[in-house]
Amino acid sequence: MEIVERTINAHCEGVMVEPVGGSTVGVLVLSGSSGRIETDRCRLLARTGMTALSIRWFGGDEQPAGICEIPLETFSTAIDLLRAKGAERIGVLGVSKGAEAALLLAIHDPRVDAVVALSPTSVAWANVGPGSDGKTHPYRSSWTWREKPVPFVSYDDTWAPTEAQGEPTACRTHYERSRQTYDEAARQAVIPIEQSTAEILLVAGGDDEMWPSLVFAQELASRRVSAGRTAKVISAADAGHRPRLPGEGLAVPSHRFRYGGTAEADAGLGAKAWPDIVAVLAGPVVLGS
Template sequence: METFTAAVDVLQREGARRITILGASKCAEAALLTAVHDPRVDAVVALSPTSRVWCNVGPGRDGERYPYRSSWTWQERPLPFVPMDDAWPFPEPPVDVRSWYELSERTFSHRLPAAEIPVEAARAELILVAGGDDAMWPSLPSAEQLAHRRRSTGAAVRLIARHDAGHRPRLPGEHPASASPRFRYGGTPEADALLGEAAWPHVLDAIGGGGPLVRTG
């Protein structure tokens, strides 16, 4: 996580008065965790987030994919995480991997509480953007869980959602996401654009009229 807090250091040295982190998908996971660990973050925009820490995607620094390990460390210690259940039958591509994450949540349900991202502890404002037709992972249920935890402690949160949008909300001015030969993203270009359009005023508000933005990925 120090990769991201170091970027906050740079912005502060340059006189930033407001710091917003924007991340999508796995990078939303990083953005949320950064705000939890660094109270200098003023706002987080999490596009298609997860509510918990997951395992590594691909090989780690040692070049090995297995055994699964946490995606993130803080002060040289791995954060508690949820591994993947490799009993999932990997179909022919393009693949809808959401069901793999959902299976892994059921298989490793005993590990979920420790792996939850404690967004209620973050000082930052929180903007969550998610589509109900996300085929990569269950980002809308995750966003709803994050929002519930924030509201249960009286912390502010904004959730912008469309049930027909997919994994990649398209913000104004962005081109539609290219189709992947390996994965399904869900949604449609129209629904993804409408979700991005609905989220855009909240993104601008989080940035604070042109303040510095750390984009994770």
């Protein structure tokens, strides 16, 4: 399918990719803590017949340098852009911290019809990096809504990696310990996804070494079921934190973090989930091929 790509500079920095002739399906694509604009992922979605938009939501002009007290309204403004392009159905696809944002947005903005959360969390976490004041401590929420911080879990600073100095770090046990240390805060910080009317698809690898995303996905799905709603979990025991969708290529290796999985397993999970990703984002709309 032929696509058209253009940069976005109004209200936020980003890229919008759409099929020639437009689409009634719009998807907001959110990166994780890399902060990058997901151009390739937008192109992939646009070739299925959707209009895809990815924005820079931290680290840009007049934005916090880190993921610290990011207004969820940032993403609602992006939805405004998709609606202005003719999107009637709105989906949000996010990975890791972007999945955290997507799930929270689906609770607060009723215009979200579908969420695809890759390597999600079931609780909201403290800031990753500095806020607008340049400070990383004391810990604050990653997110705000209507200028109020979203309840969050702090990090246990007594945790230390077990890897040798200079080796990539596996952070999973840091998140697990922090959740145990701040148990009461974790109860308050649960993402109440059962409150959202959006369709929910959760994709997670059992070998995720960044955080326990499969455990988180199962918790989210369980809360949906307890509320009489549904959420589908697609998983693979040998996949890690960075599932790759068909046509995206391999993830860039990291010298800082261990993400788990293998290139083959991560691609396998992405391929396994892809038909469901397209289906949940598109909804009842018949897309082009």
